[in-house]
Amino acid sequence: MTLRKAGWALSATGLLMLAVGIPIAAWTRRRDLNEFNAYVGWSNILGMSLGAVGLAFLIWDRLKADSPNSRTKLLETSDILARAILKRESLQLARLLGTDELERRAARVTLIERHRVTSRRSGTTPQRSKSIHLDSIDSYYTDSTSGRMLLTGDPGSGKTVALLTLVTNLLNRRRDAANNSDATTIAVPVLFGLPSWPGDQELFDWMSADLVRRFGIRLDLATSLIAEGMIIPILDSLDEVDPGEGDSSRSTAMVSRINRYTATSVGIGIVVTCRSGTPRSANLKGKLRGFTELEMQPLKGQAIAAYMAEHGQGNDPQTWQGLADAASVGNSPVQILLGVPWRLAMATAFYNGGGDAGDLLPTASESRRGQKALRVYLERVEPILLESFLRYRSLHFGRDPKRSLKDLTTIATLANKVSPGTRRDAGIILPDWASFMDSVSKKKSPLLESLGLLAAVQAPFAVYQLLHWLGLANYPGSEPTNRSGWPVALSFSANLLLVSVLTATRASGESFPRAITSRRLRTKKGAAIASVVTLCVGVTAIFSFAVLDKSSAVLYTASLGLAGVTAVILNPYDPAQYQAPTDILRRDLYAACMIGAATGFLQFVALEGILGPQEAACFGFSYVISAVITSSFAKYLRATWTGYSQHGLPLRFAAFLAWGTTAGLLRMSGTAYEYRHTSLRDYLLRRGERKIEDSAPSET
Structure with missing residues (x-):
């Protein structure tokens, strides 16, 4: 018998004893209360012990399968990927x-x-x-x-x-x-x-x-x-x-x-x-x-002419046909220009957007043979195509062309600042946008940032004091039963220091985005963990209701249950969850809220009897705020504001990148945004450099 079969057999036996055997056997002993209690107690111990051993076997077997060297795990991961x-x-x-x-x-x-x-x-x-x-x-x-x-x-x-x-x-x-x-x-x-x-x-x-x-x-x-x-x-x-x-x-x-x-x-x-x-x-x-x-292979005259005849819908068909005729001449400047599919697509967009096809014809000097004349022709025409392509795409997809061109130029210029003069373009990854903006923007005072974080986590206490001052926080029975002396002060100070340290360290450290997914529950490992969590919470609930008052038992059980659910469905390593760049940030926010809620509930339950329900609730909300403001989502929001205030980038930065992808100006590589074509990025870089030169003060 394999380890997995043995685990399932023991778990099933334990569950059957609890679900079927105990009620039937106990019913036969219902007339003798002492015998009934003893039988049920020992049967519970035996059934849960068998189930626990079987569950341990299943977890062991699953962990063996989850080894990086396991062929099954690699196949599963490759399928998801x-x-x-x-x-x-x-x-x-x-x-x-x-x-x-x-x-x-x-x-x-x-x-x-x-x-x-x-x-x-x-x-x-x-x-x-x-x-x-x-x-x-x-x-x-x-x-x-x-x-x-x-x-x-x-x-x-x-x-x-x-x-x-x-x-x-x-x-x-x-x-x-x-x-x-x-x-x-x-x-x-x-x-x-x-x-x-x-x-x-x-x-x-x-x-x-x-x-x-x-x-x-x-x-x-x-x-x-x-x-x-x-x-x-x-x-x-x-x-x-x-x-x-x-x-x-x-x-x-x-x-x-x-x-x-x-x-x-x-x-x-x-x-x-x-x-x-x-x-x-x-x-x-x-x-x-x-x-x-x-x-x-570059497109030849016949393929170029067929494409232009099929897709050209401008208002000057005669000149457009003349351009197609020029492209049919072997090794002509127009054929070299339009023989590249990317430039042919841009030329078609230029013509369909109202551009003059005659601007794409070479001048007399550009028609001469030789690489120099060809280079002059391409250097003149390519910026026309790129600018018109950007304008046409912006208008077609409902954005102001000047604003779109400015934003794209700013992004390209900022990306080049990370490694000036290089082409080490790793793309724009939204969870990393905060560190990127920190490297290209004016540095803020670390002291001010730390004070801002501490102020955020202490905001619930400020709100509570304000409500107390307004007379809205004096509820009957809100004072704790054992509120006296140094234990209260020590508990208050220690927890405030704890949440402050957690906030500061998470904010300054590298945090990988987290995700909440129910997919994990559908795996054997996830089901096993969920079973253990359910068992632990159930036993804790029985103990809580036996020794605590009803309201405290409910809160304590709910806190542990939420923490257990968080442990089961929180998963930072699931490539199938990242179908779009913004999904990472969204799921990271969900995970941060879940972590904050779980830890906040536990803090509330632990401190309610010492500090009172209102101040304990303040600590609970502080943990929620701490988890949220140190998440990748919050860092992205901060970076977005930095880009907007210091560089004039769109405030809805992710929406702008998604628009650029839909418009065919950007492309996605995994969870990163990149420019669709190198020539487009280089054109925007040159445009940004000219803008900087034009704005520089001239020497007198």
Whole structure:
């Protein structure tokens, strides 16, 4: 008999004795009160003892299954992670390729396989090419590569869409195969933004920490998932790791770490994306070992013209057609401009928003051959497209374009202040927004902040004194029965010091967001913990009603019950709960309220007989306030006010980020917000720099 079966058997036997055997046997002894009491007492002890032993067996068995090395636990966690990522990335892909707006539909792009094969005759390494359609990128990855794939392409060529398509297709295949024996062989693809790499961590350690940061997975589970090959790392933007064009030390170090990871992780899949067409990208690609390269191809004249004819709805079809004709000329400036899907989508939005298509045609000097003329043309046209794209999106989704542009520029400028001149953009994570704002804003006095926190936790006492002064707090029987001397003063001072210290330490320390979820109750471990809590509260209730007065017993039992429920349903490590960035803050607020209510009730019950019900209630409310004001939610509110008062950011900051995601200006990566495209972020940074230069006093 297994440990689990033995546990269930003992627990069931104990419950049957309590629920069935005792009433039947006791009924036969009802005429002899002493024999009845003795029989019921010993039967309760025996039944509860058997149940407790069985429950201990079940908990032991579940803890063994919950070990990070347990295959069952890893599969369960990977399934939860897969569902969470599929929901997020499917939504993200739908936002990038929404069918509600014509210019956001995907262009028909293709990919070319480029990997080198050694020739036996000449000893050279000629390239072999194979055309791949975007819809079949997942089949190509699983069937035609060793699991190591390098996805390259020009900026805006559709690498993000290709990655999201790969991720969602693989996860859909994993979901469809859930009932088959080979379901567990499909690993979970997870996107990692390489620009957020700190520069001093091994790839394995950094990915583990990033899983914890973005998805709330325990660190031991995250490391086991990666080590067992149960996730496929999708490493995005290798070329953006470096701070500038002249320094490639960070990207070179990352390539070395990728090679070390693949050398020690044989048979484990990995995907890397990198820009193409520059000496740096060519150097980085050459250093990666064992990767099959898949290159995004620019759109050609026929595909560009078909897209423009289908989606262009402006008021100057003749000029629009002239632009399409110019794009059909091979290697022309217009074809190079619109051959990138991102710029083609922006050009369509520009035209549909009332822009003059003639502004996108090259001038005589820009039409000359050569890279210099092409660079001048692109530098002139790209800002026009980006600004019109931002304006069109803002108007279409109901916001003032000037205000939206200002807010997005401010966010990009502040993010760049964290590491000036670098591209280490880790995204905006709302629970971390307080520490981010502290690093870029004017420092407040620590003494003033501490005094503010202490004032908040002592607010109930101030309110009580005010009510007492107004004559509203003198209720009959409110004075304690043993209110005298130093015990009262000591209890009052000790508890006030305790709540103050708890508030100060939690406010200054790192606090991971907490969540309340009933999902835990549906697991065997959660059910076992709930059973133990119920048993303890029940025994305490019997004792309380036997030795205390009725009202005190009710309060004491309710306090313990609330504390027990908090212990069962409070869970900070549930990736399935984090379906949106704001969910973390919302659930953290719920958890803080639950913790505060539980501790507050316990304080009230403990102090009511010493200090009286009103002052004991003040202490209870102080614990509630302490839990709430030190939560991630309260820190986010403080950071939002700092951003509003010092930098002019929207007061409803989370709502603005959600709007930017819906409008296609931002994207979500896990629980982080990022700019949809690097060129958009760079444009906003340049705009912010020009604004700073224009506002600087000129020398006379």
